Amino acid sequence: MNNFKNAPNTHWNKETEIRLRETLTTVRTIFLNETFITPLILGGKECYTKEIFVARNPSNTKEILARVSFANENEAHRAAEHARTHSDLQLWGRMSFEERGKIFENLAIILERKRFFFIALMMLEVGKTAEECDVEISEAIDMIHYYSESAIALLAYANTGIQNPAGEKNYIELHPPEKVPIALIIPPWNFPLAIALGMISGALISGYSVIFKPAEEASVVGYFLANLFFVAGVPRGILQFVPGHGEIVGRLLVEHPLVKVIGFTGSAAVAREIAFSIAKFNYEIAPKLPLSECSEKRFVTKETGGNNALIIDRSTDIQEVVPFIIHSMVSGAGQKCSALQRLIVVDDDVGTYARIVKSLQRAVQEIHVGSPDDLGNVYGPVISASAYTRINNLLELAIHVGAVITKGSISSHECSRGYFVAPFLIEGLLNEHPLVQEEMFAPGLFILRAQTIEDAVAMANNAPYGLTGGLCTRNETYKEYVRKNLDVVNYYENRSITGAVVGRQPFGGHGKSSAGFKAGGLFYLLNFLGERVKSINTMRQGVPLEL
Amino acid sequence: MKTYPNTFSENFISTEIRTSRPKTLTTFFLRLGNQYPVLRSEFLKLIDSASAVSSPSEYFYDSLRALHQGLPIYLRLIFMALEKLIPRHVADVLIRYVINNLLTPYFLLRDENAFKKAMMRFQKNDTGIILDVVGEEALFLFEAENFLKSYEHAMEMFGGKVAVKLSSLMPSSSFRLGNYKENKCVLKKKFVHILMLAQKNRVSVTLDAEEYFKWCLLIEDVFCETLLEREWSNIPDVGIALQAYRRDSFESAERFLAVAKKRGCPITVRVVKGAYWDTEKVIADQSGWKYPLFEKKDETDQNFDRIISFFLQNRKYIHVSPATHNPKNIAHALKETRGDYMNFEFQVLYGLGESVRRALSRNKIPVSVYCPLVRQGGSATEGLAYLVRRILENTAGNSCLLKNL
Numbered sequence: 001m002n003n004f005k006n007a008p009n010t011h012w013n014k015e016t017e018i019r020l021r022e023t024l025t026t027v028r029t030i031f032l033n034e035t036f037i038t039p040l041i042l043g044g045k046e047c048y049t050k051e052i053f054v055a056r057n058p059s060n061t062k063e064i065l066a067r068v069s070f071a072n073e074n075e076a077h078r079a080a081e082h083a084r085t086h087s088d089l090q091l092w093g094r095m096s097f098e099e100r101g102k103i104f105e106n107l108a109i110i111l112e113r114k115r116f117f118f119i120a121l122m123m124l125e126v127g128k129t130a131e132e133c134d135v136e137i138s139e140a141i142d143m144i145h146y147y148s149e150s151a152i153a154l155l156a157y158a159n160t161g162i163q164n165p166a167g168e169k170n171y172i173e174l175h176p177p178e179k180v181p182i183a184l185i186i187p188p189w190n191f192p193l194a195i196a197l198g199m200i201s202g203a204l205i206s207g208y209s210v211i212f213k214p215a216e217e218a219s220v221v222g223y224f225l226a227n228l229f230f231v232a233g234v235p236r237g238i239l240q241f242v243p244g245h246g247e248i249v250g251r252l253l254v255e256h257p258l259v260k261v262i263g264f265t266g267s268a269a270v271a272r273e274i275a276f277s278i279a280k281f282n283y284e285i286a287p288k289l290p291l292s293e294c295s296e297k298r299f300v301t302k303e304t305g306g307n308n309a310l311i312i313d314r315s316t317d318i319q320e321v322v323p324f325i326i327h328s329m330v331s332g333a334g335q336k337c338s339a340l341q342r343l344i345v346v347d348d349d350v351g352t353y354a355r356i357v358k359s360l361q362r363a364v365q366e367i368h369v370g371s372p373d374d375l376g377n378v379y380g381p382v383i384s385a386s387a388y389t390r391i392n393n394l395l396e397l398a399i400h401v402g403a404v405i406t407k408g409s410i411s412s413h414e415c416s417r418g419y420f421v422a423p424f425l426i427e428g429l430l431n432e433h434p435l436v437q438e439e440m441f442a443p444g445l446f447i448l449r450a451q452t453i454e455d456a457v458a459m460a461n462n463a464p465y466g467l468t469g470g471l472c473t474r475n476e477t478y479k480e481y482v483r484k485n486l487d488v489v490n491y492y493e494n495r496s497i498t499g500a501v502v503g504r505q506p507f508g509g510h511g512k513s514s515a516g517f518k519a520g521g522l523f524y525l526l527n528f529l530g531e532r533v534k535s536i537n538t539m540r541q542g543v544p545l546e547l
Numbered sequence: 548m549k550t551y552p553n554t555f556s557e558n559f560i561s562t563e564i565r566t567s568r569p570k571t572l573t574t575f576f577l578r579l580g581n582q583y584p585v586l587r588s589e590f591l592k593l594i595d596s597a598s599a600v601s602s603p604s605e606y607f608y609d610s611l612r613a614l615h616q617g618l619p620i621y622l623r624l625i626f627m628a629l630e631k632l633i634p635r636h637v638a639d640v641l642i643r644y645v646i647n648n649l650l651t652p653y654f655l656l657r658d659e660n661a662f663k664k665a666m667m668r669f670q671k672n673d674t675g676i677i678l679d680v681v682g683e684e685a686l687f688l689f690e691a692e693n694f695l696k697s698y699e700h701a702m703e704m705f706g707g708k709v710a711v712k713l714s715s716l717m718p719s720s721s722f723r724l725g726n727y728k729e730n731k732c733v734l735k736k737k738f739v740h741i742l743m744l745a746q747k748n749r750v751s752v753t754l755d756a757e758e759y760f761k762w763c764l765l766i767e768d769v770f771c772e773t774l775l776e777r778e779w780s781n782i783p784d785v786g787i788a789l790q791a792y793r794r795d796s797f798e799s800a801e802r803f804l805a806v807a808k809k810r811g812c813p814i815t816v817r818v819v820k821g822a823y824w825d826t827e828k829v830i831a832d833q834s835g836w837k838y839p840l841f842e843k844k845d846e847t848d849q850n851f852d853r854i855i856s857f858f859l860q861n862r863k864y865i866h867v868s869p870a871t872h873n874p875k876n877i878a879h880a881l882k883e884t885r886g887d888y889m890n891f892e893f894q895v896l897y898g899l900g901e902s903v904r905r906a907l908s909r910n911k912i913p914v915s916v917y918c919p920l921v922r923q924g925g926s927a928t929e930g931l932a933y934l935v936r937r938i939l940e941n942t943a944g945n946s947c948l949l950k951n952l
C-alpha cells in the first residue's frame with residue numbers, strides 16, 4: 001500500500017468560497033427543481049415509474065429538489081434478473097484486479113473534478129455543511145484508491161504464504177465465492193456519497209454485480225453517484241440503481257433468492273431484520289429452491305449505530321478539549337454512528353465537573369445552527385420530520401424524568417423552514433437510564449460523572465454498542481489504562497472521536513455494533529472475496545516439464 | 548571616546564552579541580534541549596503538563612527512562628542520581644518552581660509590575676517597547692470581549708506601541724473556514740474598534756501575523772481595505788507584521804507599498820520570519836496540502852533580506868522594522884539603511900533577544916523589545932502556547948538565537 005495517499009480536502013479561502021457559491025447556484029438552476037425527475041437504472045437503461053418520491057431540502061422543506069422515480073416489486077425483480085443475466089457480468093468476472101483498478105482510477109479522477117458539484121448536491125439534499133461534504137468526498141476518493149490497491153496487495157500477500165516445491169506450482173486467487181455473485185448494497189443517508197461509494201466499490205472491485213438501493217432521503221445523490229460509475233467505465237450491466245421504499249423494495253431485494261450477499265449500513269433495528277431474513281432464507285427457503293438458486297446468503301458488512309463515550313479528567317486543557325467535544329457532538333447534526341453521546345467526567349477533585357460543564361454551556365449557546373447555505377453555520381438540519389419529532393420527544397421525556405437540560409438557540413426564521421434542532425446538554429441522568437443507553441442520533445450530549453478512571457471506563461463500556469470512544473487527558477497512567485480497557489473498535493486520544501480517515505483510522509468492523517472487516521482498511525475486501533487455490537503438477541511421468 | 552564602525556559587518560555584530568549575552572540557568576536548559584532533541588520534546592511535554600498532572604516529576608522520570616538510549620551516559624547518570632536523591636514531592640515542587648520562576652519569566656512578563664519594571668529598565672537604555680498581550684485564540688464571545696478590554700486597558704496604561712492579534716478578537720465559535728466574506732466583515736469591525744481605541748489613547752498599533760492555513764490573507768485583506776477607507780487613510784501610526792517564510796510574502800510587500808502610495812500616508816511593516824513553521828508543516832502533511840512556506844531556512848533568510856531592501860528603497864511610504872535576532876540579517880539591514888535610521892528600528896523578543904538588544908543599543912542603533920505580558924485574570928495556560936513556540940524555535944538546530952544565548 002505504498003502508493004496510497006489521502007486525497008487533500010479543500011483549503012477554504014476566498015477563491016474556494018466564491019467557487020462554492022457559484023456551484024450552488026448552478027446546481028439549483030440547472031439540476032435541482034420541480035421538473036427534474038431521476039430515473040431508475042436497470043440493465044444499463046434508465047427507466048421511469050409511476051411511483052414518485054418528492055425530494056425536498058431539509059433546510060427548507062418548501063424547496064423541491066427533484067422527483068424521484070421509485071421502484072416497486074416489479075422493478076426490484078427486474079433488477080435482480082438483470083444482475084444475473086446481463087452479459088457484462090461475465091466480462092466483469094474475468095477482469096483482473098489491475099484492469100478493474102484502471103476503471104476505478106478513472107472514477108477517482110472524475111469525482112475529484114466534480115467535487116464542488118457533489119458538495120452542493122449533498123448540502124441541498126441531506127443538509128450537511130460544505131466542510132463536512134468536502135471531507136466526505138475526500139473519503140470517497142480515498143476508498144476508491146485504497147480498495148483497488150488493496151485488492152492487489154491482498155492477492156500478493158496471500159501468495160506469500162504458499163509453498164512451491166519442485167514439480168508443483170500452487171497459487172491463490174481471490175474471487176467472489178458465489179457462482180453468480182450478486183451483491184445488494186444498502187447505504188445510509190448520513191454519508192450518502194462516501195459510504196455508498198465505499199460499499200459499492202468494494203463489491204465491484206471484488207467482481208460482484210451490484211444492486212444499489214440508496215437511502216430514500218439520498219436518492220438524488222445516489223442517482224448521480226450511479227452515473228459516475230458508468231462515466232468512469234464500469235460496464236452498464238453490472239450496476240442496477242433501484243431507489244425505493246426500504247420496507248418494500250429493500251425488503252424484497254433482501255429476500256430475493258438471487259441476491260447472495262448484503263452490505264448494509266444503517267439502524268440496528270433494520271440490521272436485525274435483515275439478519276433474520278437471511279437466516280430464514282438459509283434454513284427454510286433455500287433448501288426448497290432449485291439447485292441453481294439454493295446457495296446461502298450472507299451479510300458481508302454490517303454497520304449499525306453507536307453510543308459513544310469520551311472520558312475527560314481534570315488534567316485536560318479545557319480550551320483545547322471543548323472544540324473536540326463540540327465537534328464530536330454536533331458535526332453532521334449528531335447524525336453519525338461515530339458521534340459523541342456520553343461525556344464522562346472523572347470528577348476526582350472539586351470543581352472539574354463544574355468547570356467543564358460551564359464551558360460547554362457557553363459553547364452550546366454560541367453554536368450557529370441553520371441552513372448550510374449560510375457558510376457560517378456549524379451544522380444544518382436533521383434529516384426528516386420524523387427525526388425532528390423523535391428528538392423533541394426525547395427531550396420532553398428527559399425533562400419529565402428530572403434531567404437538567406441546557407439548550408442552544410436557533411433563529412425562528414430558520415426554525416419555520418426546516419428541521420433544525422438546537423444543540424443540547426443533558427445532565428442528571430445515570431448511565432443506566434434507558435434514555436442514555438439508547439442511541440440518540442442528535443446534536444446533543446449526556447454529561448455523566450465518574451469517581452475514578454476505572455468507574456469511567458466501566459461506564460463507557462456499559463452500553464449496547466462499542467463503536468468509537470476516546471479519552472482526553474495529560475495523565476499517562478490514565479492513557480495506558482483506557483487504551484487497554486475501553487471496549488471500542490475505534491479509539492481516539494486527545495482529539496475528537498469522529499472523522500475517521502481511510503488508511504489511517506480504518507472504521508467499524510467486528511464489534512458490538514458492527515460486523516466484517518473495517519471500512520477503509522486493508523482487509524475490507526475480504527468481506528467479499530473468497531480464496532481459491534490452484535495446484536498444478538508440473539511433472540510428466542517423473543520428468544519435470546517446467547523448472 | 549569610543550569610535551563606532553560605520554559599516555557593521557556580520558562578524559562585528561556577532562561578536563557584539565556574544566559579549567553581551569546573559570548566562571542563566573534558562574539558557575543552559577535551552578542549549579541542552581538543542582543538543583538532544585529527545586530531551587527537547589520531554590521538556591515541552593513537562594511544561595505542558597506541569598500545571599495539570601499531580602506529579603510532574605514522576606511523569607518526567609517515567610518518560611525519561613523510556614528514552615535513555617538517546618542520551619549520553621553522563622546525563623543518564625545525572626538523571627538517575629536526581630531521581631534517587633530527591634524525593635518525589637520535593638522534585639515536584641522544584642520542577643514547578645523552575646518552570647514558573649525561571650523559565651516563564653525569561654520569556655514572559657507575568658504581571659503589570661513586572662512590565663513596569665522592564666519598561667523603566669529599557670527606557671534607561673533608549674530601548675523602545677512593544678506591548679504584546681499574551682493569549683491565543685478566543686473560544687467564546689465573552690473571551691473575545693475580555694481580550695478587547697485587555698487591549699483597551701493596555702493602551703490606557705501604556706502609551707507606546709501595542710501589538711494586536713486579530714485572532715484573539717474573533718472567537719472560534721463564530722469563525723468558520725470557508726466563510727471568508729463574513730469573517731472579513733467581523734474582523735474589519737474589530738480592527739476599526741482597535742483603531743479608534745488607539746487614536747483615543749494616542750498609541751500606535753501593529754497587527755501580528757498569524758497562522759497561514761487558518762487565516763490565509765484575511766488579516767492582510769482586513770488591514771489593507773480598512774486603511775484605504777477615507778476615515779483611516781491618513782492615520783500614520785499603524786502597522787502590520789509580514790512573515791518572510793511565506794513563499795508569497797514578497798507579493799504582500801508590494802501590496803503594502805501600493806496601499807501606502809494610494810493612501811498617501813506611510814505604513815509601518817514589521818518584517819519577521821514567522822513563528823509557526825512547525826505547526827503549518829504538520830497541518831500541510833496531514834491535509835496533503837502544498838506547503839506555502841519555504842522549506843529551507845536559507846530561503847527564508849534570503850527572502851527576509853530581499854524584503855528589507857525593497858522596503859528601504861521605499862522609505863517614504865514604508866517604515867520598516869526588521870524583527871530578527873540573526874546577525875546576518877541585521878548586518879544586511881544596517882548596510883541597506885546607509886546609516887540613516889529615520890523611521891527605522893530593529894525589534895527583538897523579550898528575554899531571548901536580550902543580547903541582541905544590548906549589542907544594538909550599545910552601538911546607538913534604534914531597537915525595541917517585544918514584551919509579552921500575561922493579562923490580568925488570564926488563565927494559567929495562556930502563556931503556554933507562546934512559551935512552547937519560543938522553546939521549539941530556540942532549540943531548533945538551525946536557530947540563530949541559540950548561538951546568541
Ligand SMILES: Cc1cc2nc3c(=O)[nH]c(=O)nc-3n(C[C@H](O)[C@H](O)[C@H](O)COP(=O)(O)OP(=O)(O)OC[C@H]3O[C@@H](n4cnc5c(N)ncnc54)[C@H](O)[C@@H]3O)c2cc1C
Nearest residue numbers: 755756819820821822842843844871872873894917946947
Ligand atoms: C519583535 C518581534 C515580533 C514578532 N512578531 C511575529 C508575528 O507577528 N508573527 C510571527 O509569525 N512571528 C513573529 N515573530 C517571530 C519571528 O517570526 C521569528 O520566529 C523569530 O524572530 C525568530 O527568527 P530570527 O530571525 O530571530 O531567528 P533565525 O534563527 O534566524 O530564524 C528562525 C526562523 O527561520 C524560519 N525557519 C526555520 N527553519 C526553517 C526552514 N527549514 N525553512 C524555512 N524557514 C525556516 C522560521 O521562521 C524560524 O522562526 C516576531 C519576532 C520578533 C522579534
